[in-house]
């Protein structure tokens with residue numbers, strides 16, 4: 001495919017009227033669209049769109065693709081979580097596109113006989129081809145950066161020729177961002193909730209790729225621009241190796257539990273689908289990723305003051321969760337006492353970590369386990385997500401995930417109150433214990449010290465508190481899963 005001239009003026013764009021981004025009708029359409037998407041984190045909260053800006057246009061004009069930034073402000077919340085900014089790329093057409101009807105975001109100008117039809121560009125194959133071409137052309141550009149006249153910069157790492165002919169397929173899973181596979185060649189993730197600064201998913205993938213880590217999909221490139229108001233870097237998308245033979249760790253875990261439940265009275269270690277060996281391999285993979293991260297990012301030793309700060313952050317998260325999740329109140333004292341134990345620790349090694357690790361972030365390939373999505377917890381501000389933290393936070397995330405797997409399977413069996421429910425509950429706990437133990441012992445390779453155990457328990461509790469808020473906002477019928485775990489912690 002021939003490269004569009006990146007220095008050409010905008011005259012290549014079709015003659016479509018530009019949107020009036022201050023218009024109430026466009027903001028109302030955007031607000032309606034946001035609440036219909038999986039990636040909008042504000043579902044269930046009152047919000048208003050406070051600003052809409054255009055970041056630039058993709059090269060090419062078939063269709064015209066405008067990258068919008070949408071600022072959202074919630075009626076309630078703390079200063080830290082009241083405002084968010086979302087990226088909404090729009091594919092603009094002069095005529096309605098029947099095949100994209102379900103992804104229509106807005107039309108303009110209001111009242112026109114034949115208004116511009118703007119669709120979520122992630123659903124539009126023609127728009128996705130424009131992204132792929134730009135990343136491909138960047139490989140040939142000076143310094144491997146293709147700069148467009150509207151200020152977008154497509155960066156490439158110095159290896160791998162992308163297959164430009166591959167067609168796009170948007171992933172439909174439960175995602176915080178939008179991922180598109182280009183055949184079986186590459187995968188592009190378009191970040192939805194964006195923040196100025198360096199995106200941790202890109203930064204960590206770049207470092208692990210350059211270090212030839214076996215446990216990530218290689219990074220091929222990323223898209224960046226300058227935020228229109230502050231001029232700070234804003235990273236919008238990344239493109240990486242598509243892992244052809246990958247099976248999602250979460251799905252594999254579910255299959256293992258279903259297998260266990262299908263056998264009337266066998267134990268977790270007696271059935272064919274036993275997952276413990278995989279959990280152990282995953283423990284080794286995580287340990288190796290932590291080691292590489294420690295070699296390439298700054299590390300430090302947290303003193304007592306820093307650990308006090310960590311304990312205070314955990315307590316604050318609990319305080320903020322209490323009004324959202326009333327069921328937490330009965331366990332608040334037990335949780336606070338776990339966090340107090342952390343405040344008296346010192347000499348804890350901290351480094352760059354994943355920050356939001358769970359089985360859904362792991363992929364089993366023929367070449368072993370890969371870890372994806374290094375963005376950290378979507379709810380935390382970027383400044384916090386890039387701070388050095390203890391690797392035990394990631395271990396805790398995985399331990400929570402091993403708890404979720406059997407409870408989700410139980411939950412899907414008619415709310416699991418029927419015949420055999422008691423036995424299933426027993427075996428669910430057994431599956432979780434077995435896989436947690438296999439993962440932890442191969443991660444650590446030794447017994448944990450008392451201090452490590454205290455820190456790990458606090459991280460597990462903190463993660464479960466986070467999950468109660470996450471589930472209340474996104475999957476309310478699942479909130480009982482982290483709440484039950486917190487009740488078990490409280491009963492110890």
Ligand SMILES: Nc1ncnc2c1ncn2[C@@H]1O[C@H](COP(=O)(O)OP(=O)(O)O)[C@@H](O)[C@H]1O
Nearest residue numbers: 175176177178187217241242243248360372373
């Ligand atoms: N390199 C890859 N190759 C194939 N599938 C991938 C790759 N990276 C991620 N995935 C799949 O895409 C899903 C979403 O990716 P993830 O990075 O977790 O996105 P999000 O930030 O939106 O949560 C993952 O659960 C995984 O199944």
Ligand SMILES: O=P(O)(O)O[C@H]1O[C@H](CO)[C@@H](O[C@H]2O[C@H](CO)[C@@H](O)[C@H](O)[C@H]2O)[C@H](O)[C@H]1O
Nearest residue numbers: 174175176356358359360378400401404467470
């Ligand atoms: O993958 P994301 O970065 O979007 O992470 C968010 O969504 C996760 C769910 O998709 C959520 O994970 C929780 O549910 C999982 C099962 O679906 C479970 O395995 C995890 O242990 C549990 O935390 C994650 O917390 C949230 O940040």
